[in-house]
Amino acid sequence: MDILANLWLGLSVAASPINIALCLLGVLVGTLIGVLPGIGPIATIAMLLPITFNLEPVGALIMLAGIYYGAQYGGSTTAILVNMPGEATSVVTTLDGHQMARQGRAGAALAIAALGSFFAGCVATVVIAVLGPILSKVAQSFGPAEYFSLMVVGLIAATVLASGSVIKAIAMILVGLLLGTVGSDIETGAQRLTFDIGELADGINFTTLAIGLFGIAEIIRNLERPEERGVLDRKITGLMPTWADIRQSFPAVLRGTTLGSILGILPGNGAVLAPYASYTLEKKIADDPRRFGKGAIEGVAGPESANNAGAQTSFIPLLTLGIPPNAVMALMVGAMTIHGIIPGPKVMESNPTLFWGMIASMWIGNLLLVVINLPLIGLWVRLLKVPYRLLFPAILVFCCIGVYTLNNSAVDVVLVAVFGFVGYGLLKLGFEPAPMLLAFVLGPLMEENLRRAFLISRGDPMVFVQRPISLGLLLVALALLAVVVLPAVRKKREEAFQED
Amino acid sequence: MTRLRNPGNLIGGLLLIALALFTFWQTADLEIGRAMRMGPGYFPRLLAILICAMGVLLVAISAFTPGPRLERWSWGKLALVLGAIIVFGFTVRPLGLVLSGAILIVLSTLAAPDSRWKETAVFGVGLLAFVTLLFPVALGLPLAIWPRF
DSSP: HHHHHHHHHHHHHHHHHHHHHHHHHHHHHHHHHHTTOHHHHHHHHHHGGGGGGOHHHHHHHHHHHHHHHHHHHHHHHHHHSSSSSGGGHHHHHHHHHHHHHTOOHHHHHHHHHHHHHHHHHHHHHHHHHHHHHHHHHHHOEEEEHHHHHHHHHHHHHHHHHHSHHHHHHHHHHHHHHHHHHOOOOOOTTTTEEEEOOOGGGTTHHHHHHIIIIIIIHHHHHHHHHHHOOOOSSSSSOOOSOHHHHHHHHHHHHHHHHHHHHHHHTTTGGGGGGGHHHHHHHHHHHOOGGGGGGGGOOOHHHHHHHHHHHHHHTTHHHHIIOOOOOOHHHHHHHHHHHHOOOOSTTHHHHHHHHHHHHHHHHHHHHHHHHHHHHHHHHHHHHHHHTOOOOHHHHHHHHHHHHHHHHHHHHHHHHHHHHHHHHHHHHHHHTOOOOOOHHHHHHHHHHHHHHHHHHHHTTOTTTHHHHHHHHHHHHHHHHHHHHHHHHSSHHHHHHHHHHHHO | OOSOHHHHHHHHHHHHHHHHHHHHHHHTTHHHHHOOTTTTHHHHHHHHHHHHHHHEEEEEHHHHHHOOOOOOOOOHHHHHHHHHHHHHHHHHHHHHEEEEEEEEHHHHHHHTTTOOOHHHHHHHHHHHHHHHHIIIISSSSOOOOSOOO
């Protein structure tokens, strides 16, 4: 069995003391920011990118991946205990999770969320290990036309899944692509939109953009809203769920894992939908749907598993095709390029230890999360009591130091303020910034592949529809666009986002 | 003046059009080339055209469909937080991490609705000690800790 041999190789990499330590650090930091509302994985990973310069590439990626799925765990803790989603993906968990907590079953809810996520994580790891090699084989036959069409699909899918107006989401993507063109042109070296600022010659720094758009804008936004955090004062008892709980939630965990794994693979951040889809499904097939919203354990188990499975399988498009499906994965591209690794189908052959090490580390990370986090819940609860008036200056200090040390230049720090302003304005005008960040990363890749495709076809645009895979992908993109425009689906989509 | 029916879309659309025009102006001297051999100006201007189209669409929509009112902007908080960041950017080299960090903490805390200065002072000292030990000392990043005279 190839897969077993590969996983064994991965385990031997991931289980080295230094990598376990980095994985532990990653999941701890991830849980911390997941627990704390107002700072998400995007801003955190962006902040920590400069620190990973000094690490081995495998270790750096293991740590960053740990932050990502650690944040998913932490987000659900806040959702259950405080009725406030620590992360966007744990919105659904507040519905039944917090009700369970109110009925004195916080322990059971937290444990089921953690165990369900662990199960989902294990399954998703196997899915990646099985599908990864197959997909990268397919991807190796891709030419520039196919890559371009694939990125179009990814970006269109991102607009479909963005909340709010589709036109606004498409506009955000286009602006993101435009920001990606800033800097020296790859072929001619001509300066594009750099305004004679030397620091912009290499393009806008990804970290600067991400911290400004997500970190700073969120801080100002949070300061506007008066703080209300009704942390549960009751002591959490009975962490272990009863057998009845487990019997009741296991089928939900299985369904959630399946849904999440499938949605996570889709380009364009399908993972975001996973918890919503799972919750709807559980409610539909339940004997008594009225229990939902009043502390049904399936309403925690299903979405939490779906969430974690989706979070992990969204690594598949990144690792096999080199195309990030969402903004966090886009950051991972940044982290890989810093270390001179170009994400894509060749990573698995040229860097097997990196590829399999990272996959195996996800399993270790999930195990660590269960072992560490359940006993640490008391600590997380106490952290939740740190008031925001102390928290946000600390976040600002970390952001500023992180950005300044990128190039030791004040220009980067000023740019963070500029993008913070832009991000705040976008929030106020009802534009969602996440598709913009994704497009920013894909922009240069897209332009390069577009140029190459046209060069090969001697300027004939038919190349995109004459090659079957490319044509198929473009048809998928068209279908996705059609789907959003159809009134019935639009209503469903609005409902799904209503629950925010 | 009548109230705008859909201010978010209208302003957003106008800003997009402005961005597109600005891009055209700034890329005016870049060679466009042809599809077969694209110049550096081809892709940005293609995007500018599409952005302009989205802007026009948004403006058009805003004329026909009502939308939510604009949320109020907290200009004061915005200016304090962004100002604190910019001041940090320019002071960290001459003043060093500790002093510029302190300025950043004080300026940004002014934006908090419920600041308590004693608490902030204690927390701030601890925070600065931590980042000083973490970044320049433990991670060896080239940051000055104290002012250079």
